[in-house]
Amino acid sequence: MIEYIPFIAVVGMIFIGLYAVLFRRNLIKIVIGISVIESGVNLFLITLGYRDSGVAPIYTSLPAGTPSPQGMVLPVPQALTLTSIVIGVAVLALMLSLVMHIYRKYGTLDIRKIRRLKE
Amino acid sequence: MTVLDLLIEHAPALIVAIPLFGAFLMPLVSRVNEKLRNILALSIICLTGFFIWLLATDVLARGPRLYIFGAKNLASPMVRILFEVDSMSIFMITITVILAFIALVYSWSFMKEHDGLDKYYTLVLLLIASTLGMELTGDVFNFFVFLEISCIVSCALIAFFISEGEALEAAFKYIVVSSIGALFILFAIGLLYAQYDALNIATLAQVLKYTFLDKIVLVLLVVVLGMKAGLVPMHMWLPDSYGRAPPSVTLIIIGATLASFYGVLRVIFTLYGNVLSNAMRFALPVNVLVGWILIALAIISIIVGVIMALVQTDLMRLIAFAAVAEVGYMFLAIGTSIAALGSPYATTALQGGLLHLLNDALDIGLLFLVAGALYYATKKRLLDDISGLARNMKYTTVFFIIGLLAVAGMPPLNGFASKFLIYESVYQLNPILSIVAILCSILMLAIFVKVFYAAFLGPELPGFKDVKEAPRSMLLAMGLVAGLAIFIGLFPNIVIDTLVKPAADALVNHAQYISTVIGGI
Numbered sequence: 001m002i003e004y005i006p007f008i009a010v011v012g013m014i015f016i017g018l019y020a021v022l023f024r025r026n027l028i029k030i031v032i033g034i035s036v037i038e039s040g041v042n043l044f045l046i047t048l049g050y051r052d053s054g055v056a057p058i059y060t061s062l063p064a065g066t067p068s069p070q071g072m073v074l075p076v077p078q079a080l081t082l083t084s085i086v087i088g089v090a091v092l093a094l095m096l097s098l099v100m101h102i103y104r105k106y107g108t109l110d111i112r113k114i115r116r117l118k119e
Numbered sequence: 120m121t122v123l124d125l126l127i128e129h130a131p132a133l134i135v136a137i138p139l140f141g142a143f144l145m146p147l148v149s150r151v152n153e154k155l156r157n158i159l160a161l162s163i164i165c166l167t168g169f170f171i172w173l174l175a176t177d178v179l180a181r182g183p184r185l186y187i188f189g190a191k192n193l194a195s196p197m198v199r200i201l202f203e204v205d206s207m208s209i210f211m212i213t214i215t216v217i218l219a220f221i222a223l224v225y226s227w228s229f230m231k232e233h234d235g236l237d238k239y240y241t242l243v244l245l246l247i248a249s250t251l252g253m254e255l256t257g258d259v260f261n262f263f264v265f266l267e268i269s270c271i272v273s274c275a276l277i278a279f280f281i282s283e284g285e286a287l288e289a290a291f292k293y294i295v296v297s298s299i300g301a302l303f304i305l306f307a308i309g310l311l312y313a314q315y316d317a318l319n320i321a322t323l324a325q326v327l328k329y330t331f332l333d334k335i336v337l338v339l340l341v342v343v344l345g346m347k348a349g350l351v352p353m354h355m356w357l358p359d360s361y362g363r364a365p366p367s368v369t370l371i372i373i374g375a376t377l378a379s380f381y382g383v384l385r386v387i388f389t390l391y392g393n394v395l396s397n398a399m400r401f402a403l404p405v406n407v408l409v410g411w412i413l414i415a416l417a418i419i420s421i422i423v424g425v426i427m428a429l430v431q432t433d434l435m436r437l438i439a440f441a442a443v444a445e446v447g448y449m450f451l452a453i454g455t456s457i458a459a460l461g462s463p464y465a466t467t468a469l470q471g472g473l474l475h476l477l478n479d480a481l482d483i484g485l486l487f488l489v490a491g492a493l494y495y496a497t498k499k500r501l502l503d504d505i506s507g508l509a510r511n512m513k514y515t516t517v518f519f520i521i522g523l524l525a526v527a528g529m530p531p532l533n534g535f536a537s538k539f540l541i542y543e544s545v546y547q548l549n550p551i552l553s554i555v556a557i558l559c560s561i562l563m564l565a566i567f568v569k570v571f572y573a574a575f576l577g578p579e580l581p582g583f584k585d586v587k588e589a590p591r592s593m594l595l596a597m598g599l600v601a602g603l604a605i606f607i608g609l610f611p612n613i614v615i616d617t618l619v620k621p622a623a624d625a626l627v628n629h630a631q632y633i634s635t636v637i638g639g640i
Contacts, residue, residue: 018299
């Protein structure tokens with residue numbers, strides 16, 4: 001049971017994020033929602049690479065007696081997660097700067113009042 | 120090994136690297152001379168085009184090519200970054216580079232009076248690089264990375280007219296939709312990696328078992344990429360962003376959207392190629408299910424696109440809704456070719472869909488260029504505010520007529536060639552679908568004739584007495600697209616034989632795609 005907790009957390013985070021994006025009216029909360037989804041997906045990738053009592057996947061600093069590569073955690077999901085975090089930062093920065101400009105323009109963050117593009 | 124062989128061998132990497140390097144050169148060159156920067160941007164695209172031409176001649180003659188980044192002697196083939204170029208990729212990168220060239224020619228005059236152009240050119244070249252990357256990569260994670268780059272860059276370009284509140288709204292909508300979409304693609308990639316320990320498309324395609332998780336992956340990938348391609352009911356971002364982006368970059372954003380459409384094709388035909396070709400074993404064949412779902416969504420797209428275009432008053436939004444309808448035609452064609460897999464008209468449908476991809480980019484692109492020219496001359500967006508422009512803008516009027524006839528599928532323009540292939544094959548699957556498609560096409564003609572009457576004919580408004588014809592570079596860009604449209608309309612066979620047929624064959628023949636990687640490592 002205990003090993004499923006990360007996956008439950010992943011699903012929980014993705015749904016909380018989706019809820020925030022779909023039902024919240026404040027632009028900042030929508031941005032937070034996307035950030036939560038992203039953390040959920042990153043957690044999912046990290047969980048995939050986890051091995052029970054595994055060590056860091058670096059051949060040169062392997063503790064004596066560890067079978068390689070069976071004793072190491074998988075390196076690929078970590079590389080993916082790092083890339084995804086970097087991309088996430090860029091998206092977050094861009095979204096927040098857009099929110100800033102929208103606030104300057106409209107004087108509000110409520111999406112019901114920011115609706116010049118209709119239909 | 121001669122120099123030419125060496126160039127061809129490294130062409131896949133260079134095609135992405137040259138615009139990427141050029142993008143970051145732009146702010147530097149911008150400080151020296153503005154004209155020099157424009158020439159440099161154009162020559163970067165020409166150089167990329169040259170490498171694409173080299174690669175195309177080689178791939179079309181000798182089959183798919185593989186380009187592996189680094190660590191050539193590693194034992195495990197699963198975790199390598201690689202580009203795989205087959206005829207389908209060639210088809211897509213050719214379209215992208217043609218659109219990019221035309222957009223840059225158009226930008227020369229169109230963007231002249233705006234500031235911040237160093238950033239504009241950086242973003243445009245980055246968008247081109249990421250689109251080319253999406254079309255060349257042979258690795259699902261790499262695809263995700265290029266998709267995210269194209270999301271971020273497109274969003275920045277859509278918000279380029281930052282003094283307009285609507286541009287900000289459109290950009291925010293776009294970034295929310297596309298970043299959530301991209302995260303779900305990453306989730307799907309995680310699911311694939313968890314099951315098969317592999318990330319490159321060919322290895323995955325070979326071992327894919329079509330388990331329950333694989334079905335979820337298929338749904339996630341097709342839904343998200345369909346959304347990025349502008350399929351109804353997830354099209355709401357498209358009219359806003361197309362309508363509010365500078366018309367000069369709309370052409371390149373269309374290219375990026377088509378790259379997502381290419382993603383759908385790659386997922387269904389290559390990644391799930393083995394599943395698709397063994398589909399008949401299931402009680403409800405998967406190809407029939409997927410095909411009919413796509414056909415249903417496509418028909419809704421066509422109808423919604425045309426009806427929404429009917430009620431628009433903003434010219435660029437109107438064209439954007441027509442673009443939604445055109446995307447519907449492409450999905451109708453590939454849906455038919457999947458649902459009727461194995462029958463002779465499936466190939467016709469696929470070829471029609473691919474040819475329509477090229478034609479859609481050209482026709483909708485031409486209309487956006489004309490709309491941009493009207494905006495440049497009058498600074499008005501609404502159809503009610505403009506009238507009688509044919510008196511002063513003769514060439515633009517001619518280009519608009521070519522664009523409207525092409526988008527409505529009238530002979531002898533290019534839209535007719537591809538739409539005819541689509542009608543012909545769809546009719547054999549189900550006549551009603553074909554009738555709906557033809558009716559909507561006629562409605563589209565009516566809509567654009569209305570626009571033509573409103574904008575170009577009618578009384579001359581007092582404010583437009585001294586409206587000038589669009590500058591020369593914009594006319595040249597529109598002329599290039601119009602020339603291509605007429606050429607493809609008159610000689611569709613040349614394009615079909617050299618580009619479309621090999622691309623369709625490469626999609627159907629997924630075994631070759633797989634064996635290139637498995638044998639090549």
